[in-house]
Amino acid sequence: MKPTRLIIGSVFLLVIVLVPTMMWLNRRSATTLQPASREEIRRAIVDGGEYLLRQIEPSGRFVYRVNTNPKIRMANKYNVLRHAGAIYALGSYLSLFPNEAAKAKVLAAARYLVEHSLGPVPGQKNLATFWATPEKLDPTKFRQHSKLGGAGLGLVALLSARRLDEQTITVAKLGEVGAFLEFMQLPDGSFYSKYFPDQEGRSNKWTSLYYPGEAALGAALLYAVDPQPRWLEIGVRALGYLAQLRRGKGTDVEADHWALLATQMILPHLSRLEKSPVNQQELIDHAKQIVQKMLAEFKSIPPRSPAYGGCTRDGRTTPAATRLEGLLAAYEFLPESDQALKTEILSVSQLGAAWLIRSMMTEGPFQGGVPRAISQVKKGQSPESIREFNMRSSEIRIDYVQHVISALIQLDAILARSNP
Secondary structure (H helix, E strand, C coil): HHHHHHHHHHHHHHHHHHHHHHCCCHHHHHCCCCCCHHHHHHHHHHEEEEEHHHHCCCCCECCCCECCCCCCCCCCCHHHHHHHHHHHHHHHHHHCCCCHHHHHHHHHHHHHHHHHCCECCCCCCHHHHHHHHHHHHHHHHHCCEEEEHHHHEEEEEEEEHHHHHHCCCCCCHHHHHHHHHHHHEECCEEEECCCEEECCCCCCCCCCCCCCHHHHHHHHHHHHHHHHHHHHHHHHHHHHHHHHHHHHCEEECCCHHHHHHHHHHHHHHHCCCCCCCCCHHHHHHHHHHHHHHHHHHCCCCCCCCCCCCEEECCHHHHHHHHHHHHHHHHHHHCCHHHHHHHHHHHHHHHHHHHHHHHCCCCCCCCCCCCCCCCCCCCCCCCHHHCCCCCCCCCCHHHHHHHHCCCCCCCHHHHHHHHHC
């Protein structure tokens, strides 16, 4: 009996010791992701910025996308809207790390946008917009059109480039693009999504979540260099419409980061309008709805998941980066009475930044690039969807990188104030 008791006692003691130890080890492995330091953030900003600069060809066009897996063939696509977004991010990058050679490259990208996309609107006086290029570079299957989001982001891009060199484009020409946004806006503050010059003109047959926020941001930034009330009114009416549309829906709203970025630009000027369709508190309440939605997405990822720090279980990087852009914009304008919410935003953002930095390529020709996802997946709706996701998981596109460095630049600015 004694040996049996000894064995039982030993096993019991082992369980008492091992179970807490294993639990501690599990917790420790689950929390290996630590908030990103400023040094890590700034190093990643440089890597990402230099990656985007390397993608600018002598013509000013970007190498739009690559795949780190050489066995995967890439379709020959291009997207002017994302070209504009990359210029916007690089403008912010150069404000942190000025460099004449890099500046010349960004200005070449801006010239490409002007020469290959910016043009008048047929039949409309003093209106200009950014015309989409054939995404598959096959003009025979392409119908000319302008996207509202392309006009908004094109405006944002050229305003960024103009800060580098005022000769890039005149304020008057930028005003023609602002007039196009005004032309595309409906009386209730919403917008038409596309413009087709050959037949129906303004069209809402297809809509995009992000276009109104992109248009509002473009109008707000135009107001900063050309303080005509009409530009501010475009942005305010757009945000007022979105706030009314989402009112009472709690967190059952879209994760609209562009609306948050536009709100950050518009709030300081809101009192300048004689009659505003929306007041400051309504814009802040709308922003808080989106913020709570975004935070819930980040918190839905369990700590033991490889996707912890991101906001989707499949480990896609861009949803996390765009949400961080929106959250950090909100951090800047939320009042001090929302300090608890601001603290949560900063905590989530520092973990999210660490996760995104971990996803970056750290060496070789793709250094600074950000793949579409952190890894391949084993589950999906169908074998075809799994295969498609996995083929694209190693893809790097300029907008994937753009959103990451834009978010990191915002976070760095906030941390610099608290810990210079």
